[in-house]
Amino acid sequence: MKLTFHRRKLRLKHPFNIASVGRTDETTKQVLLVQIEHKGRVGWGESAPASYYNQSLESGQEVLLHAAGMLGDDPFALDAILDPLRKAFPHESAALAAIDGALHDLIGKLLGVPVWKWFGLDPKRTPMTSFTIGIDDLDVIARKVHEAKTFPILKVKVGTDNDDAILDVIRREAPDKVLRVDANGGFSPQGVLERCRDLARYRVELIEQPTPRGQHETLPAVRAETIAPLIADESCIGIEDVLSCVGMFDGINIKLSKCGGIRPALQMIHTARSAGLKVMLGCMVETSVGIAAAAQLAPLADYIDLDGHLLLADDPFEGIGGEAGLLTLTDRPGLGIIER
Numbered sequence: 532m533k534l535t536f537h538r539r540k541l542r543l544k545h546p547f548n549i550a551s552v553g554r555t556d557e558t559t560k561q562v563l564l565v566q567i568e569h570k571g572r573v574g575w576g577e578s579a580p581a582s583y584y585n586q587s588l589e590s591g592q593e594v595l596l597h598a599a600g601m602l603g604d605d606p607f608a609l610d611a612i613l614d615p616l617r618k619a620f621p622h623e624s625a626a627l628a629a630i631d632g633a634l635h636d637l638i639g640k641l642l643g644v645p646v647w648k649w650f651g652l653d654p655k656r657t658p659m660t661s662f663t664i665g666i667d668d669l670d671v672i673a674r675k676v677h678e679a680k681t682f683p684i685l686k687v688k689v690g691t692d693n694d695d696a697i698l699d700v701i702r703r704e705a706p707d708k709v710l711r712v713d714a715n716g717g718f719s720p721q722g723v724l725e726r727c728r729d730l731a732r733y734r735v736e737l738i739e740q741p742t743p744r745g746q747h748e749t750l751p752a753v754r755a756e757t758i759a760p761l762i763a764d765e766s767c768i769g770i771e772d773v774l775s776c777v778g779m780f781d782g783i784n785i786k787l788s789k790c791g792g793i794r795p796a797l798q799m800i801h802t803a804r805s806a807g808l809k810v811m812l813g814c815m816v817e818t819s820v821g822i823a824a825a826a827q828l829a830p831l832a833d834y835i836d837l838d839g840h841l842l843l844a845d846d847p848f849e850g851i852g853g854e855a856g857l858l859t860l861t862d863r864p865g866l867g868i869i870e871r
Contacts, residue, residue, distance in 0.1 A: 532606060532637075533568045534599040534630070536578075538588060539818070542844040545675060547816055548666040549688050549715045560816050563591050563626070567633040569606050574637025574865060575848075576629035577821035579788050579814075579839075584768070586625050594626035606637050609794060617791060624769070624791040625815075631792025632824035632866065639865030646793070646827040647860050654860035656830035660837045660853060661686035661711055669693075669700050676704040681855040684709040686739075686836055690717015694726075698733045710735050711834075716743035716765055724753050731758050737834070739784060739811075740764040747779040754781065762811055762834075770795060773802045782809030782833065787825050788817075800831050814839040819848035823866040826851055826858050847871055 543558045563578040578595075580586035598616055605611075612634065616627055639646045647654055662682035664675050666689075679685060687701055689712045701710065710733060718726045718741045727738060739762040742750065747766065754761060760781035767776050767783040769790045776783055783803050785796050796812075803810050811834040812825050819840045829835050840846045841853050850868040852859035861867045 532602040532604060534565065534595065534602060534633075535568075536563050536565045536592070536595045536629075538562070539564050539847065541816070541818065541846075543816065543842055544844050545665065545667065545671070545842070547663075547842060549690075549713075561588055562817055562821075563588060563595065563629060564818070564820065565595060565629040565633045567602065567606070567630070567637050569604075569637055570641065572637055572640045574606075574633040574635070574640065575820045575868065576631065576633030576636065576824070577817055578625045578629035579817040579821055580625040581788065581815060583765075584624070584789065585622060590623060591626035591629075594620045594623045595629070598626075598630055606634055606641065609634060613792070613794060625788040627791040628787040628821075628824070631794055632787065632820065635793050635824065635827070636865035636868075643864050645860065645862060645864055645867055647830065648862075650797075650827065652827075652830040654830060657826070657858055657860060658829065658832060658835050659684055659856035660835045660858055661709075662838050662841065662856065663713075663836065664688065664701065666691060666697070669696060672697060673700050673704050676701055682708075683856055684711065684736075686711040686713055688713055688715065689730075690714035695729065698730075702733055711737050711739065711836075713739035713764070714741045716740050716746075718742050720746045720749045723749055724756070727753050727758050728756070735759050737762050737782075740766060750779045754779075760809060762809070764813065770799050770802060773799055773808070774806055776808060777806050780808070782811060784811040784813040784836070786813045786815065787821065788815050793824055793827060796825070796828055800828065809833045811835065812837060816842055818843065818846050819851045819868050820866065822853070822858075823848075823851045823868045826860060827866065829858060829860070
């Protein structure tokens, strides 16, 4: 098998701000697009590294250069290919997710079936995706909500001193939509109960990552008030974190770039279900390649937040849909994406 990759600069429709990173006016992002070729077929994967997970384009490229000589000649030997890479690069989950995704795309094309069908899943069980409203000036937030008028579910970034004003604007512009909020660890353990009580008046469906990773001692008291389900994101990176979320959270947000791809994500889903945890599938800001990889597992999720490609001004791929919150799992083989 032959692995190649290149950097791709993406343009965002708006700067994307979250509480744990802070405000930025950046409207571009770079990702690594990966191709694995075998017997005339090409599988695509995507690496969207995040600095807050100590990943970078440069570190991802090192993984891909190393992996190019380790793939062998059997794309179906997933464990034999991926396990040594995970041992060699345990903290480079975004790059590993790209290899994992490209192999799944390639295998699907070699078999002539979409990945979801290979897994025996029902695309009609795919939940609707939320559309994310990042932290911004209030007039910009109002404009974002208007631009997202066809989406029935909004995910709102909070965790700032301005949360009430942000949510007041959003409820004014979208009084009847389903609202999910994501604090990205922006609430202190001491103040989280009061902050979550404040959120109740906005009729939120769930609260994602209220306190920073590892600072969960007051979350059982929040759960006891049944304000809304608590979903772990930064507190649940890989399969080793799933069971530690029991009693602290009601569910987990699985992202391929956090856990390393489709294969470990599937393990996390089964582990979460066995422990009584709900499952959300999330994403980074990325193209339809990365979104399509996660979407193959969407019929197994309670919630999905797979809108990263919808935040772009220039997605170089298509095929997964997402307008009005409806993702499309087609009968095209592999991940089902098409290069524009």
